[in-house]
Amino acid sequence: MVYCALKTAIQIDSVEIKQPVILAPMSGVSDLPFRRLVKQLGAGLVVSEMIASQAMIRANRKTLKMSSNCPEEFPMAVQLAGCDPVAMAEAAKLNQDRGSAIIDINMGCPVKKVVNGHAGSALMRQEDKAAKIIEATVNAVSIPVTLKMRTGWDDKSRNAPRLAQLAENAGIKMITVHGRTRCQFYKGQADWDFIAKVTEAVEIPVVANGDVTTIENVEEIFRKSKAQGVMIGRGSYGRPWFLKQVIDFLKTGVASLTPPLREQHMLLRRHYEDMLHHYGSATGMRIARKHIGWYTKGLPKSAEFRAKVNRIDNPKIVFELIDAFYQKVLE
Helix, strand or coil, rough: CCHHHHHCEEEEEEEECCCEEEECCCCCCCCHHHHHHHHHHHCCEEEEEEEEHHHCCCCCHHHHHHCCCCCCHHHHEEEEEECCCHHHHHHHHHHCCCCCCCCEEEECCCCCCHHHHCHHHHHHHHHHHHHHHHHHHHHHCCEEEEEEEEEEEECCCCCHHHHHHHHHHHHCCEEEEEEEEEHHHHCCCCCCCHHHHHHCCCCEEEEEECCCCCCHHHHHHHHHHHHEEEEEEEEHHHCCCHHHEEEEEEEECCCCCCHHHHHHHHHHHHHHHHHHHHHHHHHHHHHHHHHHHHCCCCCCCHHHHHHHCCCCCCCCHHEEEEEHHHHHHHH
C-alpha cells in the first residue's frame, strides 16, 4: 500500500504543489510546449530545462526562449546552473521578474561540459562553494529556492545527506535527489533506499527521482525513499499523460488507463502544432522529431514512419503523415 502521506500536497514555502508528482528538468525535452501539455494533463509541478546562469544574464536569445513560461503551467520552476554565486543570484532575480514561481539550483547534471565548468554535480565535491551559491541565490529572491542533486560524486563520496542539511540551513525549501552518483551517469539502477537517508536528514520536503517508468516503480520508490514526492523524467517520453496516471494511482490505488490511440494521435498533433508555433517551422520540426519517435515507438511500422518523417521539411506534409500513420494503426 502506498504511504498515506503521499496523497497530500507539497508545501514549498509559500507555494503549494497540490499533486506530489513533478516533471523533471530535461535538456532538449522539457521546453514550454511539453511542460504546458504535461501540466494541462495534470502534473503537480513542471520544471524548465537547465539554464546556464551566465547565458541568462547575457540575455541570450535561446536562453530567454528556454526560460519563457505561460499562465497554463503556473506555478512553474526554472532550473539554473552555474558556479559563480553572483551570476546565479542575478539570474535568479531575472527569472523571478519573468514570472517564475520557484528557482531550482542544479547540482546534479553529470554532463562533462557542465562538470568541467565546475557546475552541476561537480559542486557536490565542493561543499563550501555549493553553500555560497545556495546562500547567494536564496538571498537574491523572494520566491522559494529548491535544489536538485545526486547521491554524491561517486560511491566513495555519497554526501547527499550532509549537503541536504547544509542546503536546508541556507534556506532551501525542497530537495530532489536522483538516486545515482555522478559517475554512474544514467547507468545501473537508481538507489531509492539511499534517498531515504536524505529524507531522514532534513525537515523540508524531499522528492525522489530516477527510473520511474511504471506504476509499480512509483509504489516502490515511495516506500523505499520515504520521500514526499516523485519527479519523473524519461518515463514521460512520448507519454505526457503518465504523470496524471501516477497522480491517480496515489489518490485511489488504481492508475488511470492509458489514453486510446485516437486520443494519443490528437495529443501528438496538439504538441507538434505548439512546437511549430513556439520555435518557428524549421526549428520546431527538427526538435519535434524525437517526440514523434517517442509517441509512436512500438506501434506497427513505426520505424518506417519515423524514417519518412525525419526526411520531410514541410510541416503540412508531416501532419498528413501523422494522420495517415494513426489511421492505418486504428484500422
